[in-house]
Amino acid sequence: MSTPLRDKLYNHILGMVERKTKLTAGFTEFYKENGGKENVLKELNLSKSGSWKRKLKELYPGEFSVSKKGTISRVGQSGASQPNVLAKNDSKSTAKLVMKVDRVDESSLESHIQNWIKRVEGFSGKSKGRKGRKKISTDGVGKPCPTCNVQMVAGPKNGKPFMSTIEHIIPLSMGGDNTYTGEFPQLTAMCFACNQARNKVVQATKKSDRKGLVRFLITQVYGRIDDSLSAFMDVFKNHYKIQTGRTLEHKTSTNQDIHLIQAGFCGNNAVSTASLIFDMFGSHPIKNIILLEQREANLIDFEAWNPYAPEIILVPNGDDNLQLSALERVLSTTSKAICMIHPSKTSQTFERLLQSNNIALLKPVNQTNINARTSIKASLSRLLPWNWFNWNKTPRALEPSTVLQNQKKDLEMTEVLEKKEPQVSTKSVDRTPAKQSGGPAKNQHPLEEFRKRLIKKSKHERYRESGLTVGEIQSILFSMKKKTELSWSQFFKLFDLKKKGLSEETVLTILEMAAVDYTTKTENETMFYMLNKKQTKLPVKEQVKNPLEEIEEVPEKRFSPEQRIVINAALEKIRTEISNFESEGKVFKASNLSRVYSNYGGGVEFKKLLGLPISTKLHDMFTMLFGDAFKISGSSPNWEIRNNPNHKSTQEE
Numbered sequence: 271m272s273t274p275l276r277d278k279l280y281n282h283i284l285g286m287v288e289r290k291t292k293l294t295a296g297f298t299e300f301y302k303e304n305g306g307k308e309n310v311l312k313e314l315n316l317s318k319s320g321s322w323k324r325k326l327k328e329l330y331p332g333e334f335s336v337s338k339k340g341t342i343s344r345v346g347q348s349g350a351s352q353p354n355v356l357a358k359n360d361s362k363s364t365a366k367l368v369m370k371v372d373r374v375d376e377s378s379l380e381s382h383i384q385n386w387i388k389r390v391e392g393f394s395g396k397s398k399g400r401k402g403r404k405k406i407s408t409d410g411v412g413k414p415c416p417t418c419n420v421q422m423v424a425g426p427k428n429g430k431p432f433m434s435t436i437e438h439i440i441p442l443s444m445g446g447d448n449t450y451t452g453e454f455p456q457l458t459a460m461c462f463a464c465n466q467a468r469n470k471v472v473q474a475t476k477k478s479d480r481k482g483l484v485r486f487l488i489t490q491v492y493g494r495i496d497d498s499l500s501a502f503m504d505v506f507k508n509h510y511k512i513q514t515g516r517t518l519e520h521k522t523s524t525n526q527d528i529h530l531i532q533a534g535f536c537g538n539n540a541v542s543t544a545s546l547i548f549d550m551f552g553s554h555p556i557k558n559i560i561l562l563e564q565r566e567a568n569l570i571d572f573e574a575w576n577p578y579a580p581e582i583i584l585v586p587n588g589d590d591n592l593q594l595s596a597l598e599r600v601l602s603t604t605s606k607a608i609c610m611i612h613p614s615k616t617s618q619t620f621e622r623l624l625q626s627n628n629i630a631l632l633k634p635v636n637q638t639n640i641n642a643r644t645s646i647k648a649s650l651s652r653l654l655p656w657n658w659f660n661w662n663k664t665p666r667a668l669e670p671s672t673v674l675q676n677q678k679k680d681l682e683m684t685e686v687l688e689k690k691e692p693q694v695s696t697k698s699v700d701r702t703p704a705k706q707s708g709g710p711a712k713n714q715h716p717l718e719e720f721r722k723r724l725i726k727k728s729k730h731e732r733y734r735e736s737g738l739t740v741g742e743i744q745s746i747l748f749s750m751k752k753k754t755e756l757s758w759s760q761f762f763k764l765f766d767l768k769k770k771g772l773s774e775e776t777v778l779t780i781l782e783m784a785a786v787d788y789t790t791k792t793e794n795e796t797m798f799y800m801l802n803k804k805q806t807k808l809p810v811k812e813q814v815k816n817p818l819e820e821i822e823e824v825p826e827k828r829f830s831p832e833q834r835i836v837i838n839a840a841l842e843k844i845r846t847e848i849s850n851f852e853s854e855g856k857v858f859k860a861s862n863l864s865r866v867y868s869n870y871g872g873g874v875e876f877k878k879l880l881g882l883p884i885s886t887k888l889h890d891m892f893t894m895l896f897g898d899a900f901k902i903s904g905s906s907p908n909w910e911i912r913n914n915p916n917h918k919s920t921q922e923e
């Protein structure tokens with residue numbers, strides 16, 4: 271029997287125990303990383319048949335038990351680990367993923383503190399010369415700051431507050447030295463803001479409080495701050511906020527629940543991904559939601575993801591849909607959210623929105639990369655800065671120059687969003703004819719869209735044999751509704767239904783209305799709807815005008831008096847700009863609208879101010895806001911905006 275592999279598996283299983291990984295998923299992962307199932311079983315001298323429950327007994331008698339749910343636990347979990355096994359940790363093996371329990375030995379930390387208290391109290395007052403080691407600060411770049419957990423950057427240009435610096439844990443002025451080895455190195459990389467804030471704490475502390483100060487300075491980095499040290503912590507937080515504009519929460523909050531929202535197909539390496547998150551953030555995602563474009567539904571290995579992501583949600587095709595759905599998710603969770611998105615699906619707007627909400631972003635580099643772990647890690651380290659704290663929700667006041675820059679970006683990005691038609695790129699993984707994918711055709715009645723989606727979904731291999739449950743049909747309506755940004759009752763009006771919410775009954779009514787041919791079967795008390803392979807085509811004339819278009823013409827009274835003022839001011843401003851441009855023989859274009867938006871903090875803010883969805887297109891927005899005051903011609907993003915000579919009255923009255 272191969273002993274190294276046995277040890278490796280042991281560590282892998284410990285990881286599975288920690289992560290409550292299901293047997294199948296966990297072992298599949300192990301096989302994958304160790305030359306396949308056959309190879310693993312052969313090396314471990316195990317028979318091909320028989321359950322893993324039995325195999326575990328054989329390999330590690332009395333060590334593990336398997337629950338009915340298919341997760342492993344350790345028998346008589348005493349916490350006594352197997353040091354000899356852990357010591358052999360192969361750096362390449364999955365053993366690395368084994369949960370790193372906070373292994374700081376409390377007693378050795380305590381004696382370290384006591385030792386320093388003695389040294390500080392006996393300090394002559396003659397400081398040692400400063401001997402920094404540049405390597406410490408350069409090594410800190412890309413790593414989380416030990417005190418505030420924000421990822422540290424290389425130099426002031428990248429953001430001074432989070433620049434990696436060398437911190438003397440006990441300042442030289444108090445008797446600290448320049449050592450950087452041992453269990454609790456005296457020199458460590460730390461962000462500039464924390465370094466400064468700690469200096470302020472030292473300056474603010476009376477000599478008589480030195481004992482507590484030493485304890486604070488050490489435990490803030492190597493241990494856990496308890497209530498007895500909160501006075502120091504308060505001073506620290508104050509100065510930290512001055513440095514960064516952000517409110518720092520207690521360090522222990524790193525272990526807060528993490529929600530991972532995966533947008534787009536990011537590979538099927540579920541175990542690695544979950545472990546990666548753990549490695550990076552010290553906590554496993556307690557909830558993992560995968561949002562997938564419908565056209566990519568057949569890429570995902572549902573079984574592999576199931577133990578980690580019970581929720582896999584199919585959204586309409588298109589990057590915008592994906593991004594909006596992801597945003598909605600990450601912003602609605604009360605836990606810490608991480609958003610993982612495939613690089614081809616992301617956009618600057620999206621990333622900026624995440625960043626402004628302090629949500630970390632993971633971008634795996636390669637979609638079908640076997641080594642997703644490494645690639646995510648690499649891309650993560652490039653993304654600066656991320657952080658793991660609930661910052662103060664109120665955004666930091668920005669310098670005027672930053673505001674201007676942001677406005678410019680906002681406009682560019684709004685236009686990018688507007689320009690993006692639902693399209694299937696040639697590189698797309700779409701396996702169905704192109705015309706099937708993409709958003710619904712313009713002027714398509716929602717019922718028709720629903721019908722098409724339903725038929726498409728029923729053909730998907732996941733449902734082809736089993737049929738669809740009401741819930742699965744319901745999700746189609748759900749994603750359609752989401753796209754319209756209407757309330758449920760408004761949405762159902764499109765179907766001429768007076769309903770306030772989505773109920774099973776409504777789903778079935780719409781199913782009937784959609785005129786699809788189907789049969790039903792009942793299994794385990796669940797009704798499955800099987801659509802017939804052949805569906806009668808709806809006569810073309812039944813396709814009425816999309817009622818959405820009428821709804822989008824928002825009645826004027828929707829705007830509040832304050833909003834009307836903004837609208838009128840914008841209208842006047844656009845008119846002025848148009849005449850300015852015309853006097854120079856130029857045409858005012860959509861890209862010049864930044865001049866208008868700039869008063870309101872950018873295009874996105876402008877829309878927000880007026881209660882318009884960010885995705886509102888230029889045409890629709892102009893109609894809503896200014897009626898027929900302007901004429902828009904040309905094509906996105908170079909829309910040309912002119913005064914409408916036929917425009918009779920303004921909307922002021």
Ligand SMILES: [Zn+2]
Nearest residue numbers: 415418461464
């Ligand atoms: Zn810091």
